Amino acid sequence: MHALLRRALGVAAGAAAVTATLVAPASGAGQADLGTAVRETMLAERGPAASADFDVQALAEPLVEPTRNDQRWAFGTTTIPAPAKEHAGPHTAIFVAHRDAQGWQVELDGTAEFVQAVQQAPTDIVSDGEKQLFARNYENSRTAVTDTGLGLPWAEGVAWWMGGGPHGDSGQSRPYSSLDFSGGNGRVLSAGAGRVYKSCLRNGSGLVRVVHENGYSTTYYHMTGLTDLGDGQPxxxxxYLGQIDVGLPCGGSTTGPHVHFSLLRGDSHTPVDGRTIGGWTFHEGSQAYGGYAERDGTQVGTGGQITNHGRGDGTPTGVVDGGRNSSVNVRSEPKLTAPVVEELPDGSVVRIKCTARGDAVDGVWGRTDLWNQRDVGGWISDGFLYTGSDDPIAPPC
Structure with missing residues (x-):
């Protein structure tokens, strides 16, 4: 649908509980119209859902944050800020825009029209890697799957608190697409491979989104100390994406440091009910923030701790624990005299291919001669790898 038609269907922006400021694109003829076209498209296509989620009639003016643009093309994010009410979360979208004789034609992510537009955009506006990602994400989003192939947003083998069971992106709103987590070192990690996009960047906080090839996207809110990766980077x-906190760069509220983790499919939020993430299958309750996570017959409700078991492909994992050291050596053989091939920072996740006995090492938990070979090569002593067990968790090499 072209922007001119969208204007006829536009949702009027009224007095806003949160003040939204347009971030101007780079200067150039006709650029002043870009913000207007993106805002009107966002309100027309995502405004009704935002109004329902926020339970308001008047929406805040959408932010428009172009990250790449020239005279004819633009790419970036747009966000409808949430009102300052309990648990409300902003609505955000990735946009691509093309300027023709009629003005700026805007498409929002998660649609066939968006995929078509990004394929036509020059590579300095949308990279070849992004073109491939958006096409695969859209194609895969049309097939429902129970196991998301995603992990939970912290280190594998570590337990965090589930402070809020399945609930809406704006609290009571449907679908129940979101979960609240906190714990450990507070480092929020990407739930899967993809490309990162940030929006509503204010006061060291922002909304972080990762688009995955498998048809899902995940968003992360309330964080500070955000990753310095630029938009579109793999x-x-x-x-690492950020640190749990109480950031509210685009509205909402929070009662304490946590990450508001949400699941999207295509152009909209999707229920976490019945979906497997991090080895746990989540089930919603009769009310928002209730429900539970289930794994192998064990159920954990709101307020309980759940361990991230990873992406569900069965590969054993461990978390680097250097103790007083900020990093741990990876060696070419299970020997202290073997060359160091890499240094892994504390908190890194290691996928274990197999195990062997080698030189004894005085590790964080005592002396051990057990070594773990990574799936990408190299050996790390079990004395500096938390696996949840003193015994081998992978087959012998």
Missing amino acids: VQYGD
Whole structure:
């Protein structure tokens, strides 16, 4: 649908509980119209859902944050800020825009029209890697799957508190697409590989989104200390995204430091009910923030701790624990005299291919001669790897 038609269907922006400021794109002829076109498209296509979620009739003016643009093309994010009410979360979208004789034509992510537009955009506006990602994400989003292939947003083998069971992105809103977590070192990690996009950047906080090839996207809110990766940069499973906090860069509220973790499919939020994430299958309750997570017959409700068991492919994992050291050596063989091939920072997730006995090491938990070979090569002593067990968790090499 073209922007001119969208204007006829636009939702009027009224007095806002949260003041939204347009972030102007780079200067150039006709650029002043870009913000208007993106805002009107966002209100027309996502405004009704935002109004229902926020339970308001008047929405705040959407933010428009272009990250790349020239005279004819633009790419970035747009966000409808949430009102300052309990648990409300902002609505955000990735946009691509093309300027023709009629003005700026805007498409929002999660649609066939968006995929078509990004394929046509020059590579300095949308990279080849992004074009491939958005196409695969859209294609895969049309097939429902129970196991998301995603982990939970912290280190594997570590337990965090589930402070809020399945609930809406704006608290009581439907679908119940979100979960609240806190614990450990507070480092929020990407739930899967993809590309990262940030919006509503204010006061060291923002809304972080990772678009995954498998048809899902995940969002992370309330964090500070955000990753310095630029928009569209690749992220791997377990990469750092931010630190749990109480940031409210685009409205809402929070009662304490945590990450508001949400699941999207296509252009909208999708229920976590019945979905497996991090080895746990989540079930919603009769009310928002209730429900539980289930794994192998064990159920954990709101207020309980759950361990991130990873992406569900069965590969054993451990978390680097250097004790007083900020990093741990990876060696070419299970020997202290073997060359160091890499240094892993404390908190890194290691996927274990197999185990062997080698030189004894005085590790964090005492002396051990057990070594773990990574799935990408290299050996790390079990004395500096938390696996939840003193015994081998992978087959012998």
